[in-house]
Amino acid sequence: MPDHMKQRDLLLFYAELYKPPGDAVYEVISHPDFRTELEQASGAALNDCCDLPSLSSLKEEFRSLFSSSSQNGISLIESFYKPWTTDQTAALPFAQSKGMMMGDPAWHMRYLLEEIGLNSSYDPMFYPDHISVILELAAFLLEEQETDKFTLLVSQHLNWLDDLVEAIRKQKKDSLYLKLTELLNKFVNEFTICNQSFDRLKEDSVC
Amino acid sequence: MLKPVSRRSFIKASAATAAAVSLTSFDMHSWMASASADEKAAISKIPTTCNGCSSQCGMIAYTKNGRLWKLEGHPDHPRSKGTLCARGHGYATLIYSKERLEQPMKRMENGKYEPISWEQAFKEIGDKLKEIIKEHGPESVALVQDPRPTGNVYATRFIKALGSPNYYTHHVACNNSRDTGFNHTIGGVPSADIANSSYIMFIGRSYGDGIRPSSMSALAQAKENGAKVIIVDPRKNNTSPFADQWLPIRPGTDLALVLAMAHILIEKDLYDAGFIEDHATGFEEFKKEVKQYTPEWAEKVTGIDAQTIKTIATDMAQLKPKAVIEQSWRGAFGCNYKNSTETGRAVALFNAMLGNIQQEGGYIFGASAGLGDLDPDQFPAPQEPDAVKDGEEDFPLAPRGRGVANIVPLRAKEGKMKAAFYHHSNAALGYGNPEYYKEALNEMDLVVTIDVQMSETALLSHYVLPEPSYMERDDAVDGVGGGTAAVVLRQKAVDRVHPNTKPADEIFTELAKASGVGEYFTFTLEDYNKAAVEPLGITMDELREKGSIPLEDKKAEIGTVPEFNTPSGKVEFASQTFEDAGFNAVPTWIPPLVEPKNGSYRLTTGKQAIHSHTQTANIPMLMQITKDYDLERLWMNRQEAKKKGIQDSDLVEVSSDSASSTVKVKLTDRLHPETVYIPSHYGITSKYLTTAKGVGFSYMEHVPFHFQPMSGCSMIHEVIVDVRKVDA
Structure with a gap:
């Protein structure tokens, strides 16, 4: 399998990982070759981790870490980690604040999904800048071999994973989700360290 | 192996193509710059109403590409007259808050809340309600709300349709005593x-x-x-x-x-x-x-x-x-x-x-708008329940429409009230002693809260049903009385951020169907709204365009x-x-119930301009003002503090027969020496409201669960506390 397709599958795996866990994702992480294939696809090493929890424990761990029905649930929404808007014409007192939904990233993601024709393909109960939606769009771009667009998307819409890793670490240091998110972050950082922008891509399409 | 069975992979979307979007548009910075520059084309102006407090002022919401962009007071609304207060600006943040209720939830046997579908919520609540009514009668069910336009139409109709007279409002902890006095004296x-x-x-x-x-x-x-x-x-x-x-x-x-x-x-x-x-x-x-x-x-x-x-x-x-x-x-x-x-x-x-x-x-005495109502021939209205509202016999002078809401936990403890619905109401923190409420609501077979955030009342509920915020939904037409009456409309300004929320009109309609009384809910909100404006000679299109319309033919008559x-x-x-009713025919001096003595104080409370009840405490930008100026502090007379060796900003313990709280103190000459004063917006205990939790304390924790004899009110200042420096 070509590398870009391995990376596509890696992203699709992660897209499922950040949804309430079911049999399919559990089957993947409990496979004996899981760690090897994950590290190969991501080009990075997985930090040593805890024992594999049972599916029911994984479900409870997901609920306690990420569910909105959980106290102190960690957000998996990009907007939450960034200023609500960079548009200086916004006259609301909270416009530049962090910690809110439907910020610029959500607006941009919704635009991309609509323009590409994917808006009807994702569950309307998901937010446009939910990490799973971003990862699925990234996987789609790899599938289409739209490398520059993939690089822009990952570098601009997944450049908040440091904060997500830190939020998980604060709540549960020995979480499987922490180790897996750290690995995703390493993978993504390969694209974000260049602080990619369209202008930069025009000058030098390879980082 | 890595690719799991995807539940919603985009790869399956065959018609989709990334080529449809230019590389420039994929660059968020370039796209934002372009989209922002297109300001005039994208900005919409929607007249609506605030929900930052009970005044519900008129406001104009400006939106850009479906998101809120600017707010200002509605010039034609009688309460805003072109101006919006800090609460109004700040509370709008609620739309984009992470700590909103996003989906229906059920309390499981382990005490944790789990998301459930609306279908499951309606079915289970309806089945339980029918069971309770069959066994204990409709009088064992109550509905409580801090009234808002849609609730005034739907919630009142719902409880009546169930055959229960037990409808109550938040006024038991607001102005019911005043109104009891005024109503029986000058008629309003x-x-x-x-x-x-x-x-x-x-x-x-x-x-x-x-x-x-x-x-x-x-x-x-x-x-x-x-x-x-x-x-x-x-x-x-x-x-x-x-x-x-x-x-x-x-x-x-x-x-x-x-x-x-x-x-x-x-x-x-x-x-x-x-x-x-x-x-x-x-x-x-x-x-x-x-x-x-x-x-x-x-x-x-x-x-x-x-x-x-x-x-x-x-x-x-x-x-x-x-x-x-x-x-x-x-x-x-x-x-x-x-x-x-x-x-x-x-x-x-x-x-x-x-x-x-x-x-x-x-x-x-202002003029009223005189709204119309649904045609009962087309949309049959439920009969008035035969039973007397619980509390009316105990407090016959209290305003009848509003009732005495604290009867609900009292009767729950007596085993008589089995089910309660709380809509837009944090009664368990705001109406009476929270510990009493907790014990009482835990005695009930069914408690349902309909709200936008996980309040203390929601945390005592079997089911929690999420509403969209006031900026994301249409509401019922409302009339505002006054020198010149007005008709006003709260309408959706932005798209729902949380798509799995439902507005109150839909929730009560579905609850009614699930409870077997759906025949009284065959109308839509639009049907009601059309009926409401019909006698005014105004169309809904006009009202939607203007948001607030003064009724020049509905003016108070001055001089007569x-x-x-x-x-x-x-x-x-x-x-x-x-x-x-067993009281003096003429007003007579009655001393307060309790008096401070021997260095104790009466605990008093009141509002701050940046908050409303406890509903705004979890708004970060409003709470930040609190923190910047230490507004959660207990006020204490400077000379009294000196006697106790307390200095400004010391941590003090406030203790009463009901509770003990610690808080920083603000020393001032602006306070009577017999009282200490605590703002009424703090003391949130819900762990779901992380901005508000742990800031200040709630006066209500100290107020005993008791009833004012004439009106049934909470007597929130009838509490004596001791104050001491924590490290003393």
Whole structure:
């Protein structure tokens, strides 16, 4: 399998990982070759981790870490980690604040999904800048071999994973989700360290 | 191997292609710059109403590409008049808050909440409700809300359809005592014509703290006209910049002050005898009663010197009818003391003695909008339940429509109330002692909360049903009474951020269907709204475009005294209704229930201009103002603090028979020495509200669960506390 397709599958795996866990994702992480294939696809090493929890424990761990029905649930929404808007014409007192939904990233993601024709393909109960939606769009771009667009998307819409890793670490240091998110972050950082922008891509399409 | 069975992979979307979007548009920075530059084309202007407090001011929401962009006060709304307060701007943040309820939730056996589908929620609630009604009767079900337009239509109809009379509102912890006093005396609660008044007394009410923009501008206008303003309050509140005089009254003795002022009007023959002759009954009995309430007597009770009382009463009489004691809301006598209803009666009667009713600068009964209703032939309405509302027999004087909401936990503990719905209401923290509420609601078989955030009441519920915020939904048409009545509409300004929320009209309709009474809910919100505006000669299209429309043919008639909505049709200085209920026919001095002594204090509370009840405490930008200025601190008189070795910003323990709290202290000369004061917006305990949790404490934790004898109110200032430095 070509590398870009391995990376596509890696992203699709992660897209499922950040949804309430079911049999399919559990089957993947409990496979004996899981760690090897994950590290190969991501080009990075997985930090040593805890024992594999049972599916029911994984479900409870997901609920306690990420569910909105959980106290102190960690957000998996990009907007939450960034200023609500960079548009200086916004006259609301909270416009530049962090910690809110439907910020610029959500607006941009919704635009991309609509323009590409994917808006009807994702569950309307998901937010446009939910990490799973971003990862699925990234996987789609790899599938289409739209490398520059993939690089822009990952570098601009997944450049908040440091904060997500830190939020998980604060709540549960020995979480499987922490180790897996750290690995995703390493993978993504390969694209974000260049602080990619369209202008930069025009000058030098390879980082 | 890595690729799991994807539940919603985009790869399957065959028609989709990334080529449809340019590389430039994929760059968020470039795209944002381009989209932002397209400002004019993308901005929409939607007139709607605020929900930052009960005033529900009109506002204009500007949206850009479906997101909120700017807010301003609606110029035609009678309460905003073009201005929006800090709460209004700040509370709008709720739309984009992470800590909103996003989906229906059920409390599981382990006490944790799990998301469930709407279908499951409606079915389980409906089945349980039918079971409860079958076994215990519809009287075992109650519905409580802080009323808003859609709830006024749907929630009231829902509980009635179930056959239960038990509908209650938040007024039990707000202004029910005042209204009980006013209703049985002058037949309702008018509004003071502040802008045109020459002499204004505020008793506990502070426009500078419980802000309504139109009230502030009216007061500013009165001051420009040279009006004299007196503040009667144990605390020099934030209306004081407008005041000529602050009377730091001993808490709970406002009744004595007003009775003594009435005494002066009678003794000096300064009252409006013509008005009394034509429009009042029972005045001779009242005269006999107030003879004993001399200013000298009142001085001993209130701490305000007798000469000041005489001067103010005389000055007000000289300026009548353009002199007024403002009617207040919760203020000092909305629900605070054992004597609050009597204070309400005395205030209403003092104004009547000034002959200011329906006179410029006095008390004005406003015009009502006169909305229409659904055609019962087309949409059959449920019958009025046969049973009497629980609490009516215990508190026959209390406003009947609103009831006494704290009856619900009382009856729950007695095993009589089995199910309760709480809509837009944090009763468990705001209406009565939280510990009592917790024990009581845990006794019930079914508690359902409908709200936008995980409040303390939601955390005591079996089911929690999420509404969209007020900016994301359409509401029922509402009428605003006043000098010129208006018809107003809250309408959706932005798309729903959380798609799995439902507005109250849909929730109550589905609950009714699941409970077997769906035949009363065959109409839509739009059907109701059309019926509401029909008698006004206005279309919904017009109302949607304007948001707030003054009704020029619905104006209060100034100068003509109306027939009063009392049994006699007159102002009742002596009330047979009160006597029949076992109370004195005329207002009589009643001391507060409890008194501080030996270095203890009365715990008092009040509003701050940046918060509303406890609903705004979790708004980060509003809470940040609290934190920046340490607004959650306990106020304490500087000299009293000195006696106890307490210094400014020390951590103190506040203890009562009910609870113990720690908080920082603010030392001030602006407070009566017998009281300590805590703002009413803090003490959130819900772990789901991380911005608010742990800031300050709730006064209600210290208030015993008790009922004011006349109105059933919570008597929130009838609590004595000790204060000590924590490390002392």
